Amino acid sequence: MTPEKMNQLMQTPRIDFIHAIQNKDIAQCLVKTAEIHGHYCPGSAFGVMASLWGLELLQTEHPNMDPEKTASSGMEDLMAVVETNACFADGIQAVSGCTLGNNALVYRDLGRFAVTFALRGQKTGVRVRIRGDFRSHVEHALPEFFGLMEKVIKNRKGTPEDEAEFREKGREAAFALIKRPFETLLTAEKIVPSLPPYAPISPSHVCPDCGETVMATKVVDQGEKKGVCFICAGKGFHELEGRGIIKNKG
Ligand SMILES: [Zn+2]
Ligand SMILES: [Zn+2]
Secondary structure (H helix, E strand, C coil): CCHHHHHHHHHCCCHHHHHHHHCCCHHHHHHHHHHHHCCCCHHHHHHHHHHHHHHHHHHHHCCCCCHHHHCCCCCCCEEEEECCCCHHHHHHHHHHCCCCCCCCEEECCCCCCEEEEEECCCCCEEEEEECCCHHHHHHHHCCCHHHHHHHHHHCCCCCHHHHHHHHHHHHHHHHHHCCCCHHHHEEEEEECCCCCCCCCCCCEEECCCCCCEEEHHHEEEECCEEEEEHHHHCCCEEEEECCEEEEECC
């Protein structure tokens, strides 16, 4: 990387992504999404398209919105509410820049392939969802895709060759889908979003039992002992995994 490029990225880390979004370069957005997602697939392609369309419509809805804010800079001004934790969600995180870590991503455990984009302080936002007939589009783009997915992902019975083929078909399907007009695959509507408050800045605290550093919002008092972490308290905790948010008994 040249020093100039490094300097540019140090000023604006998402500059390449921002340019791809502004140029409506869906293929580049998909490539950059795969940097974090690890592979190409229809789900992440749908997430990329839902983000690009949703952010474009949000900009139309709020013309005074700073174009720089069409992608999150991690300050929670732009918020994304995503309703699934499948591949789709990485297309949302990558393109919008609203991520788990910067608290601009809200996860609702609904299993619906949908995302809402909203700006803090604005009454209206945009919800984009995958159309009910999306499978037929994937099948049309790539008839073998779902059969391979069943074998490799669902049944975990694929050979290394099947896995390689599945990755290749996933890539073919993803790049074929992004050529289609958004409205053939997705539906968008203006909505009044409900957003949680800004993420609290919670002081860190040291658990008296294990000595680990823990957010002060994630401790409990146990009799005389103040501020015990959930693990030491032995009361279980919630975790987000493939099935969604579940209670882990600890
Ligand atoms: Zn995927
Ligand atoms: Zn502890």
